[in-house]
Amino acid sequence: MAEIKAPVFPESVADGTIVEWHVTEGQQVNRDDLLAEIETDKVVLEVVAPDDGVVTKIVKQVDDTVESADLIAEFEAGASGSTDDAPAVDPDQPAAPVQAKQAADGGEPTQGASAAEADHKDQSPAVRKAAKESGVDPKNVEGTGRGGRVTKTDMASPTLKADSSIKSDSGRPVAESVGERTEKRVPMTRLRKTVANRLLSASQDTAMLTTFNEVNMKPLMDMRAKYKEQFEKRHGVRLGFMSLFVKAATEALKRFPAVNASLDGDDIVYHGFYDIGVAVSSDRGLVVPVLRDTDRMSMADVESKIRELGGKAQDGKLGLDEMTGGTFTISNGGVFGSLMSTPILNPPQTAILGMHAINDRPMAVNGRVEILPMMYLALSYDHRMIDGKEAVQFLVTIKELVEDPAMLLLDL
Missing domain, CATH: 3.30.559.10 (Chloramphenicol acetyltransferase-like domain)
Known part of the structure; x- marks a missing residue:
């Protein structure tokens, strides 16, 4: 079992925040595949797979603060993961999460997924990234994709659903719709x-x-x-x-x-x-x-x-x-x-x-x-x-x- 650690930060950088995981636990990856992104005060750093194998455990979650060389995940080199639920990561494209089981904006959920699961998990990596940057939950956005699903374009200029009680993950209102007048609350990076x-x-x-x-x-x-x-x-x-x-x-x-x-x-x-x-x-x-x-x-x-x-x-x-x-x-x-x-x-x-x-x-x-x-x-x-x-x-x-x-x- 190997350890995946945060990069060694220079003296001028005290810590960083995990802004995105591109893999999930149990997912098989190849050497140098992108695993996670850590944002510091100056730059976004990438954490890549040290070898072919499986990410067995994610220790630090999105929004967690990490210091230099902190343990963020566990990794087993040479092991085989579940390729049915976790497609291999394309180094040029963010990997879709295990739960989503889809490859593109507006894609259909896989057979057997419940409606509730689809509503919560059926989001592309691009949509999840846009949601993270804007602070707007895709579930609160009017989708224009197939079956009303939210696309990356929808997240770029979100039209919120009519419910004025929409809240962000932190519980704060992210937007309020009053006729044609809207407000959006976006946390600073x-x-x-x-x-x-x-x-x-x-x-x-x-x-x-x-x-x-x-x-x-x-x-x-x-x-x-x-x-x-x-x-x-x-x-x-x-x-x-x-x-x-x-x-x-x-x-x-x-x-x-x-x-x-x-x-x-x-x-x-x-x-x-x-x-x-x-x-x-x-x-x-x-x-x-x-x-x-x-x-x-x-x-x-x-x-x-x-x-x-x-x-x-x-x-x-x-x-x-x-x-x-x-x-x-x-x-x-x-x-x-x-x-x-x-x-x-x-x-x-x-x-x-x-x-x-x-x-x-x-x-x-x-x-x-x-x-x-x-x-x-x-x-x-x-x-x-x-x-x-x-x-x-x-x-x-x-x-x-x-x-x-x-x-x-x-x-x-």
């Missing part, structure tokens, strides 16, 4: 709560100030239009704007070490490396994967790594080592249409750069009015560590490098 607490702490515990500037994006856009096809053909990745902003920020950090530093109690820690975090919005909340040693990366390296980390963020596959240790952060609200904002610090970092939407605006150039594609830049910084003069000069350096990309190549 651990990740969302952690992000909320960190942002609140940053605004309360730092002397945060924001300075603004604007940058003419025409030179960069012209360069991109001229070389994007050659760039993609040679490097296998598209040429975006973020890579040049990362390289420009790296050069500016070299010139202004205080912006690349962090505060540790009463000590100032000056970092001799450049690890830049790029804020990414995912279904689970805001995450900040980190590009390591950006001073040693080419623009192609930056574009490739951003694409890789962005994909992992959307799939919930980021590792803890990919989200810790950044010295500076860039947030691009412009992809959502933001014209101007004041980004909030990511402690213990002392500065964050905010990029925004590119809009054509009339600008005065050599005594004449020209229409140029302009972007507002914002630098939020901790005034305890960075003086206003340094912050402004840092932002102006980025502006100059973006407006004249050749300066980066010529090291000017």
Whole structure:
């Protein structure tokens, strides 16, 4: 008999919560099949089968809190389980529970299942996952599948049954229907709560100030239009704007070490490396994967790594080592249409750069009015560590490098 344990968490992570089991007791699995998902304050970790065998006992249930290396299940390698009631797990798809005995949204219950069992158990893994994330019990949702069964689409935009006394598993009302007016109560995930607490702490515990500037994006856009096809053909990745902003920020950090530093109690820690975090919005909340040693990366390296980390963020596959240790952060609200904002610090970092939407605006150039594609830049910084003069000069350096990309190549 072998033990299935929670992953060993780093020192910065105290514990996690089991958010989903993809198998049931007695189910036969193959080596590396996904068994469970554990959500921590920073990332969702996967627990996989160590070998072919059977999950004999589930020790920790969904919503249970687990600490590093805690026992969560028992496993017997080489054993055979009941394949009639527990189909093998497809590593690319969540396994259906033993009780459900169905393979797709809206599927029919198996022969011999009672009506009560079908109502309670006849849910696909996708529906159960959506229910877990939203806090809405599928039994309270009007189903559009065969036989009135609830589908994943129903859970994405749930229409609650008319009974206004519907309660969540915790006993609290999750929604109330009054004509066309509805309310829904959704519990925050651990990740969302952690992000909320960190942002609140940053605004309360730092002397945060924001300075603004604007940058003419025409030179960069012209360069991109001229070389994007050659760039993609040679490097296998598209040429975006973020890579040049990362390289420009790296050069500016070299010139202004205080912006690349962090505060540790009463000590100032000056970092001799450049690890830049790029804020990414995912279904689970805001995450900040980190590009390591950006001073040693080419623009192609930056574009490739951003694409890789962005994909992992959307799939919930980021590792803890990919989200810790950044010295500076860039947030691009412009992809959502933001014209101007004041980004909030990511402690213990002392500065964050905010990029925004590119809009054509009339600008005065050599005594004449020209229409140029302009972007507002914002630098939020901790005034305890960075003086206003340094912050402004840092932002102006980025502006100059973006407006004249050749300066980066010529090291000017």
